[in-house]
Amino acid sequence: MSPPAITPTQPTAPVASRVQNGCLAALSPAAFALLRPHFVEVTMIEGTVVWEQGALSGDAFFPVSALISIVIPFETGESIEVASIGNEAAVCEQFAPTPYGAATRGYVYIGGRCLRIPAVQLLAEADRNREIAKLLEICRDWMLAQSQQIAACNAVHSAEQRLCRWLIQSHQRLAGGGLHATQESIGSALGIRRTTVTLLAQSLQAKGLIQYRRGKITIADPARIEEMACECCRTLGRKHWPSTRLREQHDI
Amino acid sequence: MPLFYFLLRAGRDNIPDREGIEFPDQETAHAHAFAVARELMRNREMKTRAWRIKVRDEDLRPSSEVLFATADDSIAHLQPPYRQSVEALSNSTANLFDVVDQVQMTLSNVRETLARADEMMAQLRQHISEVVHEPHPAITRTQPALKRKEGRP
Numbered sequence: 395m396s397p398p399a400i401t402p403t404q405p406t407a408p409v410a411s412r413v414q415n416g417c418l419a420a421l422s423p424a425a426f427a428l429l430r431p432h433f434v435e436v437t438m439i440e441g442t443v444v445w446e447q448g449a450l451s452g453d454a455f456f457p458v459s460a461l462i463s464i465v466i467p468f469e470t471g472e473s474i475e476v477a478s479i480g481n482e483a484a485v486c487e488q489f490a491p492t493p494y495g496a497a498t499r500g501y502v503y504i505g506g507r508c509l510r511i512p513a514v515q516l517l518a519e520a521d522r523n524r525e526i527a528k529l530l531e532i533c534r535d536w537m538l539a540q541s542q543q544i545a546a547c548n549a550v551h552s553a554e555q556r557l558c559r560w561l562i563q564s565h566q567r568l569a570g571g572g573l574h575a576t577q578e579s580i581g582s583a584l585g586i587r588r589t590t591v592t593l594l595a596q597s598l599q600a601k602g603l604i605q606y607r608r609g610k611i612t613i614a615d616p617a618r619i620e621e622m623a624c625e626c627c628r629t630l631g632r633k634h635w636p637s638t639r640l641r642e643q644h645d646i
Numbered sequence: 647m648p649l650f651y652f653l654l655r656a657g658r659d660n661i662p663d664r665e666g667i668e669f670p671d672q673e674t675a676h677a678h679a680f681a682v683a684r685e686l687m688r689n690r691e692m693k694t695r696a697w698r699i700k701v702r703d704e705d706l707r708p709s710s711e712v713l714f715a716t717a718d719d720s721i722a723h724l725q726p727p728y729r730q731s732v733e734a735l736s737n738s739t740a741n742l743f744d745v746v747d748q749v750q751m752t753l754s755n756v757r758e759t760l761a762r763a764d765e766m767m768a769q770l771r772q773h774i775s776e777v778v779h780e781p782h783p784a785i786t787r788t789q790p791a792l793k794r795k796e797g798r799p
Contacts, residue, residue: 552690590685592663593654600661
């Protein structure tokens with residue numbers, strides 16, 4: 395029997411996981427206390443569909459070590475990534491509600507831990523607390539900003555620049571650790587063929603910028619990869635992350 | 647289904663796809679290489695027109711080749727003679743890279759041969775010097791006798 399895709403690991407939200415998600419870490423203890431009873435820490439395996447296109451998802455996720463990819467699927471079976479969420483934000487299909495259900499599909503790109511909360515509870519607490527409302531607003535903006543930027547990026551930038559942008563974004567969110575991703579899945583996220591990803595990755599490896607071994611990508615020279623990436627890498631960089639914006643608001 | 651490999655020739659760099667992909671025939675493999683060329687060159691057409699993807703069969707024998715300029719949509723609006731000129735120029739550039747590589751390989755072989763020749767000459771010199779300075783066996787035998795003679799009053 396295969397293991398369940400989403401496994402609860404803790405009955406209640408552990409404080410340790412809170413600090414590993416940048417948005418929750420930026421909340422005041424009082425605001426976090428409102429959400430805490432509703433959180434469940436879950437371990438999500440790679441490939442798990444969090445919400446399907448056309449459906450409504452009942453949960454919101456605050457990634458701790460997982461990376462959730464939001465894609466637009468096509469009738470041909472292909473799909474292209476329009477946003478991805480790691481521990482810098484939260485993700486919920488209802489952040490961008492439409493009367494027809496979700497226009498996108500959300501799935502776990504890199505398996506790991508998340509804090510899960512029913513969307514109804516999160517929205518209800520946002521109605522009562524301005525800080526939580528602000529968090530939702532910033533996370534909603536983040537998804538929209540990524541979608542707009544990536545749509546333009548797909549149209550204007552080369553496959554090499556987009557691959558470098560994707561590598562840097564994932565590297566930053568996973569705090570510099572190795573990235574477990576197949577070339578097929580990277581190709582699927584970027585809307586290019588596996589062979590194209592392989593040839594680009596081989597070229598980067600030959601220059602000593604990355605190491606690709608048994609499905610694990612290690613970025614050997616992040617500064618150089620960032621230089622090779624398109625400007626979208628900076629537009630969607632750390633200083634625009636919801637976690638950074640929330641922290642800055644706190645500091646003010 | 648037969649397996650095909652793809653080798654990107656980007657300027658003077660050779661970048662292989664070592665995994666390969668199965669395709670029903672050479673035409674489908676060629677069409678795949680053409681699509682990959684389009685993806686690799688999109689939004690940087692000028693820089694990559696002289697690149698090529700070489701398709702190899704499972705025994706690594708050449709199957710077909712795609713010159714990027716032939717997959718370049720940004721020159722699709724040009725009239726055939728102009729487009730053909732761009733393709734011909736790109737092909738010449740690609741061939742020039744091949745020639746430069748061959749010249750460099752030849753130079754490297756020549757350097758290696760010269761180095762080996764130098765080494766052999768040095769060994770030969772050493773051998774000759776040893777032979778010249780080594781006392782002749784006949785001389786070595788007679789020397790004590792001479793000494794004995796010299797030692798006589």
